[in-house]
Amino acid sequence: MAISAEKAMDVANLEQLSQCLIQPPTEHPYFLQLLGYNEKQEFVIHVMTRRRHIFGRPERCPAPDQSNYVDTFLSAPDILPRHCCVVSSVPPADPSQPRGSAMVRPFRGALITHNGAPLHRQVELAPGDLLGMGQHFLFMYKDPRAAAAPPAWLPKAWVSPGLVGALACQACGRSLQERQEAFRAYLKSREPQLRYRPQEQEALLAEIVRLQEAPNCRLGPAFLFGLCLEHAARELEPGHLPRLIARIAQLVKEAVWEKIKEIGDRQPENQQDKGELGNLSIEEVAADLRPLMLWMANAMELLSLVQKRVLDIEKDLDLEGASHNALLSSDLETCDEAMAVLDEVIMSTFQQSVYYLTKTLYSALPALLDSNPFTATADLSHVPELSSMPEGIQGTLAIYQATLELTRDCDLHPDLVSQTFGYLFFFSNASLFNTLMERGSSHQSLFQWAKAVQIRTNLDLVLDWLQGVGLGDIATEFFRKLSTTANLLCVPKTSLLQTSWSRLRNDYPALTPAQLHHVLTNYQLGPGRVSPECWSPPEKERDEIAHSDIFESFTDHPPLILPCDGFRLRLSEPVSDDTLHRQLIRLRRFLWELERESLPANQRAVYGLDPSQ
Incomplete structure (x- = not known):
């Protein structure tokens, strides 16, 4: 009896042991559950049988269609009905090439961590990465088809982090000198990166608006605003980005409206002393219009960057479906209103620019009808320099030339340059033709x-x-x-x-x-x-x-038609323009000073770096 009982116990232990020794799949990615909510009733391995794998909480009344399909149910109360989505990589066409990375993205409102850091938007998911879901679940992602590599969360060789990572963490074991070196590396980096805290955002945006006055800045405001959008999209909670877009659009509008008022006040007919009214020269007009033309160029580039972000939000709306429709719809509405403001800025700066240019043209054009080109000493068989052209057309060509130089100096989008001249030529043709028809029936x-x-x-x-x-x-x-x-x-x-x-x-x-x-x-x-x-x-x-x-x-x-392509700014490439790089460094210093001033007085000496070094 004792022997048979012992054998029965051995068989039971063997069965239990065999269950513990189940091998993981070799042909499919899977998730190894490290922590759970009710571990006695939960599986340890969750296999990805579809390319798109959804984690979520079981619902009492599941939807009849497949739009809310969930692959892995997690029963903790802080798990959303659709909590997280993982999309596996597509096999490469060439088997000898490495596989691409999988992607993971949280649904709106879901608490997710990726290798210990909060996850707000889609990122790459590599084998060995840790995914935390809610307060209870922790998984390790595994893909037996991918080449083995150390997990991203393992300690790595030191690399220069961003502003906050370089200086705010005293627990990383770096000495003060190492943290200072990290700061200087970030400060001088040509990478398109601008880190800031939400409480410094308003001061940062105001400083970028002021940069428009700097010489040779050109598309600097749009580029720096774009870096702010990139930082918000990458580091801040999802609802922050639409609010940032709206704030930037409003600041640009306010700056443009102020410039329009200043130009109007400088017009001769609006001066208090009207004793010597006279037309402004084209040089004076071009100088007045330069800020407007710069804002037109920047608003156009900025609108393109915003549109790309809006496309990402629209993709989120399509993916997340009706469960988060209200939040995402509100985000889209905010972005649409901001884009309408930028549209208005572009239209207004264009209208004001061509208005003052045509106003100057109006007094120069009649000479084209009245002057005799054959009295000029210039050789009319080829296009001479402007100064040697017949006097009757010099005024008109000087306006065209100044306008062309202005558009080039402001880096205006080529389509907007073409449409600016299209409007000037339309006005010139109509004005000259009407004068010709009017004087045709007179004694002149x-x-x-x-x-x-x-x-x-x-x-x-x-x-x-x-x-x-x-x-x-x-x-x-x-x-x-x-x-x-x-x-x-x-x-x-x-x-x-x-x-x-x-x-x-x-x-x-x-x-x-x-x-x-x-x-x-x-x-x-x-x-x-x-x-x-x-x-x-x-x-x-x-x-x-x-x-x-x-x-x-x-x-x-x-009509003015806004361009759809051909934009100049590339936020994914290192900053090659030296002037723009200097402005980026200046803003990084500006942000660091703001951050340092927020520290307690007894800690400022610890972080008292000299940015000029």
Whole structure:
């Protein structure tokens, strides 16, 4: 009896031992449970049988569809119905290449740690990484298909951390000298990184706005704002990012509105002393517009960076579904409002810029119609320097040249540069054409061959110069109406007198019937001569011509279309621009001083680093 009882006990122990010796899978990733909520009833190994693995709490009334499907149920009360999602890597096309990393992301509101650090957004998950879920569960991720590597949480050789990691941790065993070296390495680093604490955010943003006044800063504000967004997205809780986007947009708007008011106050008509009213020179106008153009360039780049972040939030909304719809929808609404503010900034800076430029053009353009280019000593067979161009077109070209230099100096997006000149050429064409039509019916008529040749030559010189600076195609498109009219008036009188109305309509389609009729009716044929019968429009068109406007409308300008690509800023690359790098270093010093001042007085000496070293 004793022997049989002993054998029975050995069999039971063997069965229990065999259960403890179960081998983990060799073809699938899995999670090894290290800590649990009710470990006597929980499995130790959780295998990933699908590429997308969801951890969550079992619900009493599960959804009938698969949208809330959960692979591994965790029964602790602080686990959400959908708590965490892990997506395994896709096998490489070349088997000899290493596998990519898996990805882990928490659902909104879920308490997750990754290798001991709080996890707020999606990160890479490597074999050996530790995942904590809620207050009770701890798992180690394993992937037998991946190459063996030391876990990320094991102690590593010292590397230069960021600002907080370098100086705030006294428990890491580093000496003061080591922490000072870490600070200096971070301070001078060209990595696109700007670490700050939430309580320093407002002072940091205000300092970035002030940087716009710095020489050669150009896209500095957008770049530095972008680094703030990167830091918030990477280090701060998810709801912080939309609020930051909204605050940045509001600060940019306030800065732009202040500049618009300053420019308006400097206009001659708004000065208290109006004894000597005069137009501002193009140099003065360009200097006034430079801050607006800089903000237009920065707002456009910033809008692109914000749109990328909004796409990430939209992906989160698609993934998390209705369970967190209210929170994410609120985030998206905040971001949409902020993007609308940036849209408004871009539109306003564009409108103000072209308004003051066209205001300057208005007084310079008439000389193009009145001046004789053939009295100039310049060689008109090629495009000369601006200073040797005929005097009648120098003023107009000087405005175009100053505008081009301004857009380049401000690093304005190429699409916005094109549209700025599109508007200026639209205005120039409409203004010159309307003046030509208005004076065509007066005693100063320009509708004669000799005058038309001068106008055509001046216009050709302008178009050739614009072609030489890369604006030829845009100019040709918008000057079509004026160019067509000049071509018509340059036709020799004998040939023009023999051309029928239908032929003229076919040869000069850019002119409306009313405009063509106005030119022909007021064409200077000479004393006592009347228009030939062949110029008369058909009877059915005459009533429409009589009631049609001959002038071009200034309200039909092309709409501003914001670009979708071609942006300049790259937040994932080291900072190669020396000026931008100096500004980044200055901001890092600024933040360190703020952080140091917040320490108790008896601790400041410990962290009393000299940033100039």
